[in-house]
Amino acid sequence: MSNVIDFLERKGKDAQLRHGSSDDVADALEEAQVDTSLRSAILAGDASGLQSLLKKDTFFSSQMPSEPEEERKEDDEDEDEDIPPQKDKRPVARAQASTTEASA
């Protein structure tokens, strides 16, 4: 698998490969000894196919709440003790559990 990631990095940063012909890309894939199925997905420009082959097809990308923190604090003040609005109210146990989850 590492050779396909190495190839993608190379394709991302090499202007000739990034914008080269499909023949150039096919030659580079062969040289990098990328598996046939992965090679086909790359040549087809099939990002979801490649993600699927690498078992990485469901990813969340949202990083932003819809409401600024000040508005949320007012809404949550009386109803949600679980979401710490300030650091001094953060439950330590939850912070430790979170790290374990992230490490898994």
Add this chain to the structure above:
Amino acid sequence: VERTALNNSPSTGSLVCVGIGMTLGSHISPLARSHIEGADVVFAGVSDGVVELWLAGMNPDMRSLQPYYQKGKPRIETYHQMVDALLTEVRAGKRVCGVFYGHPGVFAWAPHKAIELARNEGYEAHMEPGISSEDCLYADVGLDPGTHGCQHFEASQFMLFRRRVDPSAWLMLWQVGLAGDRTQGRFSTDAAYLQVLVDVLARDYPLDHQVIVYQAATLPIHSPRIERLALADLPRATLGMADMVAVPPARPMQPDPEIQARVAALDRTAAA
């Protein structure tokens, strides 16, 4: 002082949040890469699993932030847990690198919050910028935000709060694939919610106004999504979390004669 009091020993913990841009291999800066490779622990908040595999090759202790996301769970709780995860390792004295796709400070809550809290506790913490989706859009669509001006809003916030729109400038709506989510626990939208968004936009734009659905390329094997359609057709579009909607200006800029006269008077005074 606060740090010493909390840990009862001097700590070397630090935090840097870096952006790696949108496209694997193309946008990462040498400085961001150096932070990733030199960190004791790396937390990855990226939008593409293949990008995460790439990061795993840069540091043996790369931890994904993906497990924090869950359908039905308020996103703000997910973001707080991401901050907790980063801060726990900082407090343990580690050099922590939070890696985020695009720019870590653009439409990204956790990196700002983590840096704020780390600094409040006396730790070194800073951010390194990255190439955001917006930057890619300017290049791919061929527009300059300086020409007519440009407003940016999170799509649900734009719908749920009355914002003052300038239809003579560009309008960018982010997270449009979550449009109308009040629960903060959804990761999709549908035609009914998008119709509400269209109705809000229709206060300032004609329904036949052409808008652009945009998504930057995350892998260097495909092109960005650039789809032009009439505003009225937006509810029928398939929109995901990573899609933006760019609304071009719909009318010319309106001159302000009073201000122009005042500036002209100043010019005359300066020339006299």
